[in-house]
Amino acid sequence: MIENIKLSFQGIRSHKMRSALTMLGIIIGIASIIIIVSLISGTSEQLKSAMIDSGDSTITVALYDKEEPWNPLDPITKPLPDGVIPPDSDTVEAVENLDGVLGATPVYSSEYNVQVSYNGSNDSSVTVMGVEKDYFSLKNFALTSGRYFIDRDYDERHNVAVITSGLASSMFENESAIGKTITVGSELFTVVGLVKEIQTEEEINTLSDYYMKVAMRAHEFVIVPSTSWVNFGGFDVYSSLVVKIKDVDDTVNVGAAASGVLNANITNNGYEYRSSSMQDDADYLENITRFVSILLIGIASISLLVGGIGVMNIMLVSVTERTKEIGLKKALGAKKRVILGQFLTESVVLTGMGGILGVVIGIGISYLVSFLLNMPAAISVPAVAVAVGFSMGVGIIFGITPSIKAANLNPIDALRYE
Amino acid sequence: MILSLKGIYKNYLTGSMEVPALKNINLDVEKGDYLAIMGPSGSGKSTLMNIIGCLDKPTSGEYLFDDINIETQNDASLSEIRNKGIGFVFQNFNLLPRQSALENVELPMLYAKVKKKERREIAIRALERVGLGERIDFLPTQLSGGQKQRVAIARAIANNPKILLADEPTGALDSKSGDQVMELFSELNREGMTIVMITHERAIADCAEKIVVIYDGELKTMEEFEQIQNARKHGFGGEKNA
Numbered sequence: 001m002i003e004n005i006k007l008s009f010q011g012i013r014s015h016k017m018r019s020a021l022t023m024l025g026i027i028i029g030i031a032s033i034i035i036i037v038s039l040i041s042g043t044s045e046q047l048k049s050a051m052i053d054s055g056d057s058t059i060t061v062a063l064y065d066k067e068e069p070w071n072p073l074d075p076i077t078k079p080l081p082d083g084v085i086p087p088d089s090d091t092v093e094a095v096e097n098l099d100g101v102l103g104a105t106p107v108y109s110s111e112y113n114v115q116v117s118y119n120g121s122n123d124s125s126v127t128v129m130g131v132e133k134d135y136f137s138l139k140n141f142a143l144t145s146g147r148y149f150i151d152r153d154y155d156e157r158h159n160v161a162v163i164t165s166g167l168a169s170s171m172f173e174n175e176s177a178i179g180k181t182i183t184v185g186s187e188l189f190t191v192v193g194l195v196k197e198i199q200t201e202e203e204i205n206t207l208s209d210y211y212m213k214v215a216m217r218a219h220e221f222v223i224v225p226s227t228s229w230v231n232f233g234g235f236d237v238y239s240s241l242v243v244k245i246k247d248v249d250d251t252v253n254v255g256a257a258a259s260g261v262l263n264a265n266i267t268n269n270g271y272e273y274r275s276s277s278m279q280d281d282a283d284y285l286e287n288i289t290r291f292v293s294i295l296l297i298g299i300a301s302i303s304l305l306v307g308g309i310g311v312m313n314i315m316l317v318s319v320t321e322r323t324k325e326i327g328l329k330k331a332l333g334a335k336k337r338v339i340l341g342q343f344l345t346e347s348v349v350l351t352g353m354g355g356i357l358g359v360v361i362g363i364g365i366s367y368l369v370s371f372l373l374n375m376p377a378a379i380s381v382p383a384v385a386v387a388v389g390f391s392m393g394v395g396i397i398f399g400i401t402p403s404i405k406a407a408n409l410n411p412i413d414a415l416r417y418e
Numbered sequence: 419m420i421l422s423l424k425g426i427y428k429n430y431l432t433g434s435m436e437v438p439a440l441k442n443i444n445l446d447v448e449k450g451d452y453l454a455i456m457g458p459s460g461s462g463k464s465t466l467m468n469i470i471g472c473l474d475k476p477t478s479g480e481y482l483f484d485d486i487n488i489e490t491q492n493d494a495s496l497s498e499i500r501n502k503g504i505g506f507v508f509q510n511f512n513l514l515p516r517q518s519a520l521e522n523v524e525l526p527m528l529y530a531k532v533k534k535k536e537r538r539e540i541a542i543r544a545l546e547r548v549g550l551g552e553r554i555d556f557l558p559t560q561l562s563g564g565q566k567q568r569v570a571i572a573r574a575i576a577n578n579p580k581i582l583l584a585d586e587p588t589g590a591l592d593s594k595s596g597d598q599v600m601e602l603f604s605e606l607n608r609e610g611m612t613i614v615m616i617t618h619e620r621a622i623a624d625c626a627e628k629i630v631v632i633y634d635g636e637l638k639t640m641e642e643f644e645q646i647q648n649a650r651k652h653g654f655g656g657e658k659n660a
Contacts, residue, residue, distance in 0.1 A: 003528060010516050328512045331473060332573075333501020333529040335494050412473050415512070 004345035011318070011346055012353070019350060022314045025307025026354030026394065027361060030387045032300040034362025037383045039369060040293045042376035057247075058139055059255045059275045061087075061095075061262060062109070062240035066270055073271070075235040076113040083268030086237040094261045100246050100254045103138045106238035107131050108229045116222050117183045118171045126167060128184060128222045130229025136162075136195075138244040146178045146193035154227045162193035167220040184222055185232030195223075243275075251275070304391070307354070308398040315347050315402035326406050327414025340407040347399025348392050355391025359384050419482070420580050420612055421447035421470060426479035428465050439465040441635045443479070447581070447614060452607040454626035455616045456643075462635040464585070467616050471504055471583050472496050484580050501529050505574030509586035511566040513558040513573075519545060520554040523573045530577055544572035548602060564595025571602060575611065582606065584615040588622055600625045 012019040062072035063084060073081075080086060087106040095104045108130035116126045136148045144165055153160050161184065168177040168191070180191045230236050241262065245254045255275025262273035319326070326339055363379055370377035426443040429436045439462045447453055457463040468474040469481060472488055481488045484503060491499065500506075505526075513522045523541040532540070545554050548568040558566055567587060574582055584603070588596035604625060607613050615626060623629045631643035638646070 014516060324512070325514060328508075328514070329525070329529075330497065331471070331500060331506055332526045333497050335497045335529070338529060412468050415473075415508070 001341075001345070004342050005349060007342060008346040008349040012350060018314060022307075022310050022350060023354035023357065025303065025310045026351050026391050027307075027358040029300055029304030029307050030355050030358025030391055031362035031365065032303065033297055033387055034359055034379075034383065035366050035369070036293055036296040036300065038363070038366040038377045038379050039375055040289050040296075041380055041383075042366075042370065042378035043289070058242050058244050059251055059258070060240050060242050061255065061258050061273050061275045063271055064274050066272060071111065072109075072240065072274075072276075074110050074113050075108075075237065075239050076110045076233070079235070080237055081268055081271055083266060084271050085262075085265035086239065087241045087262060088238070091261055091265070092241065095241060095243060095258045098254065098257050098261070100250050101258070102244040102246055103134065104241055104243045104258070105132050105134050105138055106241050107135065108226060108233055108235070108237075109239050110233070114185050114222075114232070115183070116167075118180065121171070126220050126222055128224070130224050130226040130233060132226050135223070135242065138242060141195035144194045144196050145176075146191070148193055149225050153225045157227045157231065158225070159187055159189045159228055159231065160192045160225065161189040162195055162223045163191055164221045165194050165196045167222065168194055182222075184224065187228075187232045189222075189224060189228075195221075241273075304394060308351070308394040311347060311351055311395060312398035312402060314350075315343065315399050316405070318346070319343065319402045319406040322406075323409060323414045323417040326409050327411045327417065330409070330411035331415060336407040339409075340403045343403035343406045344396065344399050347403065348395035351395030351399075352388065352392045355388040358391065359387055362387075419446055420449055420451075420484055421445065421614070422480075422482040423469075424480045424482075426469065426476045426481060428462075428469065428474070429477045439635055440469070440476070443632075443637050445630065445637060447612060449612055450607070450610055452603070452613045452625075452627040453615070454623035454629045455614065455632060456618060456620070456623045456629055457616075457632035458618060461632045463616050463618075463632050465635075466632060467583065467585050470614060471506060472499050497529075501526055502577055503580045505571075505577065505579035505582045507567070507570050507574050507582065507584035507587045509589040511558070511563075511570045511590070513566055513569060515558055518555050518557055519550060519561065519569045519572075522558070522569055523576050526573060526577045540576055541572070544576045545569070547575070548572045562595070563591050564598055567591060567595070567599050568602065571599070571606075575606065581612040581614055584613065586617055587615065588617070588619070596622070 063086075064071075065073055085091075092104050092106055095101060109127060110129075111127045112125055114126075114128040115122055116128065131149075133149065133151070133154065146162070148162060149160065152158065161182065163171075163177065163182075171177070171182070172180060177191045177194050181188050182191060183189075241258065243254065243258050245251060259273045259275050266272065329339060363384075366377040366379065369375065423443050423445040426440055426445075427438065428440040429438050431437075443466065455463055455466060465474070469476050472483060472491075475488060483499060486499065488496070488499075506512075513519075514525070517525075520538070520541050523544055524537045527537040527540060542551070542554060545551055548571050550565060550568055550572065553561065553565065556565075558569070561569065567590075571582075571587075574584075582603075587599055587603070591599065600622065603613055603615070607627075613626070615622070617623050629640050631638045631640060633643055633646065
């Protein structure tokens with residue numbers, strides 16, 4: 001084996017140019033795979049860790065139209081369909097009693113469909129919610145300034161609002177948000193508190209910041225007391241249920257159980273309650289990136305395939321060139337599998353070297369791109385191992401035919417070959 | 419008896435015709451023999467060499483190599499017989515060009531799975547034996563023709579084979595280097611090595627203890643061959659006169 005590897009390196013060294021060109025196909029294929037994987041996984045790792053770090057351990061169970069399962073049903077634009085029972089005190093209690101649930105609170109909520117404006121500038125990509133008194137104790141918000149709602153806000157139906165800091169900075173820029181009057185729907189509300197859900201990067205100067213911002217945008221909220229909601233909401237049935245769970249890893253199971261409680265009362269087959277959480281969003285994002293990377297890796301694999309064909313071609317040339325050497329070795333007692341092993345080793349060494357060079361170049365370019373575009377790059381060790389292994393596999397697959405050809409040469413003919 | 423060929427025939431298929439290359443060859447070689455097989459080109463001597471060297475199997479007849487019936491051996495065991503039993507010396511040396519003299523000599527021992535250290539020692543001794551102890555790290559391109567052939571002989575004897583099988587060993591050498599190679603063969607034979615040498619040169623064949631001639635695929639003694647030659651000469655002469 002060691003002899004074979006030594007022989008392979010001798011062979012490769014004696015045809016430097018040819019070997020380099022042959023390896024190039026493999027190098028390009030492997031390098032592109034490494035670049036794609038490290039940049040994509042770098043970005044999604046960063047996003048995911050930002051989401052997980054937020055410590056969000058709540059899920060939202062909302063009503064979905066089965067035919068349009070992307071966004072929850074918005075009662076502002078569409079009245080509650082027949083045969084659907086919204087969350088009430090009984091179902092809330094039933095959900096609270098589920099295993100793994102710390103608490104639950106019903107909310108009125110409308111995504112994007114309630115106009116929020118300040119001084120005439122609109123911000124329509126905001127979720128407006130009417131919440132009960134226990135909402136803030138369940139949701140992991142940090143109050144950065146001002147206050148939460150007090151009992152009097154509920155009792156006297158005060159038009160007060162707590163908004164997320166991202167929204168505040170885009171609406172009021174450098175001014176303090178507390179005490180400002182904003183228009184929510186048709187009503188004027190006074191901002192009394194500022195909350196922060198996730199540490200967002202304030203400046204957008206890189207692609208990843210932007211990516212981040214877009215992902216976080218959906219989570220900008222204007223929150224008002226439930227009793228004030230009806231002032232502009234136009235509907236007075238709870239649209240969703242916020243459930244605080246004990247264990248973040250449990251989101252899917254608890255979400256399904258909570259949805260089950262609400263779905264038990266539905267007689268209309270066109271609708272269902274479903275849970276969503278930050279974890280789901282992260283998973284969704286991961287699915288998209290996975291899809292994109294599979295696509296890109298597919299393209300890179302074609303270059304690897306072309307590289308493999310190049311290896312096969314050069315190995316066939318190499319076998320023909322060394323016919324005499326093969327004949328001699330067979331005459332001296334080399335068995336078929338010795339010859340097979342020698343050529344297969346050469347092919348694997350060639351592609352393996354190409355693979356290692358490809359990984360090195362790929363990592364280099366990843367860091368360069370990461371540095372130039374300020375994108376995060378995550379070099380995944382398994383991806384590197386798979387890439388090198390894969391390139392060696394290419395060596396075996398495309399080296400086997402030439403090697404068998406070499407092993408089966410007739411020593412008499414081979415010795416006489418000129 | 420090291421080699422025993424009984425009633426060996428070898429036919430080649432040329433198109434749809436079977437052309438006989440060897441006809442009823444009977445040949446015995448004993449341990450310590452030094453045999454030259456002579457013959458003009460096209461006489462079938464390469465075919466015979468391939469059969470003796472276990473590179474090819476006869477169409478019919480029985481060939482025993484060191485009491486092993488070659489007919490019944492598969493490819494792998496034929497490789498092993500060639501590896502351990504036969505030391506090949508070729509006309510054009512057939513050294514691996516990118517390997518040093520030492521590595522070339524080690525090659526058959528590599529296939530015999532001799533350990534690296536032992537392999538090295540034996541190879542050095544073999545190179546010293548052929549007078550190249552000073553040049554073990556030289557590449558074939560740095561050696562003269564005679565030196566290359568001596569490396570090839572060192573390679574042939576390294577695995578301590580039953581016979582040394584040489585195919586026109588001086589064919590690519592000048593007369594001085596050729597003489598040195600023949601001298602080396604004689605020495606090796608005196609030390610007990612069995613040698614079978616194929617050549618078309620009478621002077622080279624005369625170095626052997628015994629000469630047989632292959633003519634039109636049949637084995638003849640030297641006397642028989644000379645009679646045939648004389649008869650042909652007269653035949654041609656007669657035609658000329660007529």
